[in-house]
Amino acid sequence: MNCPRCKNERKVKNGFIKDIQRYKCKECGYNYTVEKRSNEHSLSTKKFALQLYLEGLGFRSIGRLLKVSNVSVLNWIRAFGNDVKSLQSESCTIEIVEVDEMHSYISQKKNYCWIWIAVNRLDKKFVNFVIGDRSNKTAKKFWKSINHHEMGTIASDYWKPYESIIPKEKHIQSKAETFTVEGYNSLFRHFLARMRRKSKCYSKCVKMLELSMLLLMHSRNGTLSILN
Secondary structure (H helix, E strand, C coil): CCCCCCCCCCEEEEEEEEEEEEEEECCCCCCEEECCCCCCCCHHHHHHHHHCCCCCCCHHHHHHHCCHHHHHHHHHHHHHHCCCCCCCCCCCCCEEEEEEEEEEECCCCCCCCEEEEEEECCCCCCEEEECCCHHHHHHHHHHHCCCCCCCEEEEEECHHHHHHHHCCEEEEHHHHHHHHHHHHHHHHHHHHHHHHHCCCEECCHHHHHHHHHHHHHHHCCCCCHHHH
């Protein structure tokens, strides 16, 4: 970067201001700073880290490949997750919705949590999800996140809370009718390191699990604009 005052390129380093390198122009003596921090990574590097994360690598693996701190990778993924919108879109007509739940854990294996997932069978897209336990309370929260859509048929397994939230005239209970959502559940086990069984990667907080699920669902739906 040339001197902002005289445009001369001859300069010497002259300390740091708020962790940003400062320079002194050798021609006019003007002090100025660089445009970005010396350790700041480009957006393309951060996007590549996100792509690797959504291909199943953990933070430490990505850090080793990109030669950056795993904490930096965590912060980038968290920022991307906070920037994307929720899946609760405007009301639309969906002919067949399949619902199911899958388990994970937070911090340690005795702290179970359940992820309730709804999938549009014909369009092969995620409708929405909720993280909680397997109670009626979480079931009602899950139903509230999807019932603004005009749904024709809703297929589930025989877990009892579904009977309390889904209208009988629309409800089909059969393991044979949830093949799409069960297949999609395997995507999380494959493409998110924190969701794998017998893995050293795990979620330390519900919020990061939620952001990870949201990013992968947007990616599979083709609505993750940062990667488009």
